[in-house]
Amino acid sequence: MKGYRSSRIVILNGTSLKKSVVAVILGFILLFAVSGVMTSLKPEYRVSSSSIHEFSKRFSGESLLHIFGYTNAYFTQGLSSEAKAPNYASALFELTTSLNLDDPRSLIRNEIPGFAHYDGEILVAGSGVNYTDMPVESSPPMEVLLEERQASIIEVEEEEGEDTPPPAQTTGDKRTVFIYHSHSRESFLPYLEGVTSPNAASHPEVNVTRLGKKLQEELIQRGIGTDIDTTDTALALKNRGWVYGQSYDVTRPIVEEAMAGNQDLNYLIDIHRDSGRRKSTTMDINGVPHARLYFVIGKKNQNYEKNQYLAEQIHNKLEKLYPGLSKGIFVPPAVETRNGIYNQDLSPNSMLIEVGGVDNTFEEMNRTLEIFADVFGEIYWQAEKVDGTPEGDAQ
Numbered sequence: 001m002k003g004y005r006s007s008r009i010v011i012l013n014g015t016s017l018k019k020s021v022v023a024v025i026l027g028f029i030l031l032f033a034v035s036g037v038m039t040s041l042k043p044e045y046r047v048s049s050s051s052i053h054e055f056s057k058r059f060s061g062e063s064l065l066h067i068f069g070y071t072n073a074y075f076t077q078g079l080s081s082e083a084k085a086p087n088y089a090s091a092l093f094e095l096t097t098s099l100n101l102d103d104p105r106s107l108i109r110n111e112i113p114g115f116a117h118y119d120g121e122i123l124v125a126g127s128g129v130n131y132t133d134m135p136v137e138s139s140p141p142m143e144v145l146l147e148e149r150q151a152s153i154i155e156v157e158e159e160e161g162e163d164t165p166p167p168a169q170t171t172g173d174k175r176t177v178f179i180y181h182s183h184s185r186e187s188f189l190p191y192l193e194g195v196t197s198p199n200a201a202s203h204p205e206v207n208v209t210r211l212g213k214k215l216q217e218e219l220i221q222r223g224i225g226t227d228i229d230t231t232d233t234a235l236a237l238k239n240r241g242w243v244y245g246q247s248y249d250v251t252r253p254i255v256e257e258a259m260a261g262n263q264d265l266n267y268l269i270d271i272h273r274d275s276g277r278r279k280s281t282t283m284d285i286n287g288v289p290h291a292r293l294y295f296v297i298g299k300k301n302q303n304y305e306k307n308q309y310l311a312e313q314i315h316n317k318l319e320k321l322y323p324g325l326s327k328g329i330f331v332p333p334a335v336e337t338r339n340g341i342y343n344q345d346l347s348p349n350s351m352l353i354e355v356g357g358v359d360n361t362f363e364e365m366n367r368t369l370e371i372f373a374d375v376f377g378e379i380y381w382q383a384e385k386v387d388g389t390p391e392g393d394a395q
Contacts, residue, residue: 122328123297124328126292126323126324126328127319128324133280135296135327164221167223171224174264177224177269178229178267180228180251181229181231181271182233182247182250182270185207186202187203188207188361199275201275208271208355213230215271218372221373223381224380225264229254229255233247233250233251248343252346255268259346268350269353271355272352272353273356273358274354277358278360281358282364285322285325290322290367290368290371293325293327293355294328294353295352295353296353297344298342298352300340306349307348308329310349355368355369
């Protein structure tokens with residue numbers, strides 16, 4: 001029997017082969033053309049890691065999960081039903097034109113000199129708060145900051161303490177909260193005779209350090225051990241030959257030393273006051289004036305998301321109990337004259353709080369601090385229960 005060898009004939013379509021070869025050649029040409037254009041552009045027009053970073057900042061963590069979900073539905077299983085898919089067209093439009101359709105400031109951002117100094121971001125807006133109602137930080141010249149005004153001081157009456165019952169739970173001997181003041185001489189116009197300018201409202205004694213002491217008392221009454229630092233940062237700046245913008249460099253080693261000497265410290269609170277006027281920093285609760293709060297977050301630190309989470313917890317509770325008392329959470333503009341970190345990288349539980357403004361009285365601010373202490377105490381003790389490691393024995 002003769003053997004047969006099977007054979008397979010492959011027929012190539014000449015037209016398809018030519019199209020494939022042409023497509024490959026055109027692909028290489030396009031690749032080299034795009035690469036040549038990108039490398040020949042001026043540095044400011046090239047695609048860089050910073051521009052990619054700016055583009056990615058348009059998307060939240062939920063948005064990134066939506067993107068991953070297009071290839072693997074597993075990533076979207078943990079999203080809430082209220083989570084919205086990202087608006088890619090809007091982000092791309094802003095990246096290419098620098099215009100944000102949701103933020104009218106983007107129309108003039110690059111047109112008005114100095115506008116960047118007021119171009120902050122509102123992460124969470126309180127009731128009635130918008131971009132016309134952002135915190136104002138005064139930057140007084142050093143000679144104004146250090147000017148002595150003892151003769152113009154209106155004596156501040158100390159409130160007599162009332163007998164309060166012992167707290168239901170306590171941290172015992174542990175001190176877990178640290179209060180300090182990077183702008184320690186920030187003062188208030190009602191107590192400075194003859195002073196009308198917010199930038200001149202400073203004093204070595206009648207200032208925000210009194211608010212820190214008040215908050216310390218309120219937290220201790222709620223069983224939360226608290227330390228406080230009242231360093232005169234203005235004198236420290238003068239002695240070192242530094243400028244006002246370096247105030248946070250003065251308080252940073254103070255906070256670091258406090259944390260190194262006390263391993264129990266977990267919460268850091270830097271207390272300031274706004275330079276905004278009374279209309280924007282005051283509200284009535286049952287006919288009684290209270291100073292409003294504003295939380296400030298520095299996005300240049302690695303803890304900013306955790307810091308933001310803590311601020312959101314406090315803001316949400318305040319908004320539920322006293323709508324409008326918290327003006328929300330604000331990120332100052334990213335300019336060279338701003339710190340951008342505010343020592344908030346030292347702890348995931350860091351806060352910078354603007355308490356009232358330059359026109360508020362201590363009575364108004366103290367009322368607000370009592371409410372803040374109630375809300376903070378509730379969140380604090382709830383966190384201890386969740387962690388399962390209470391900071392002290394219940395009494």
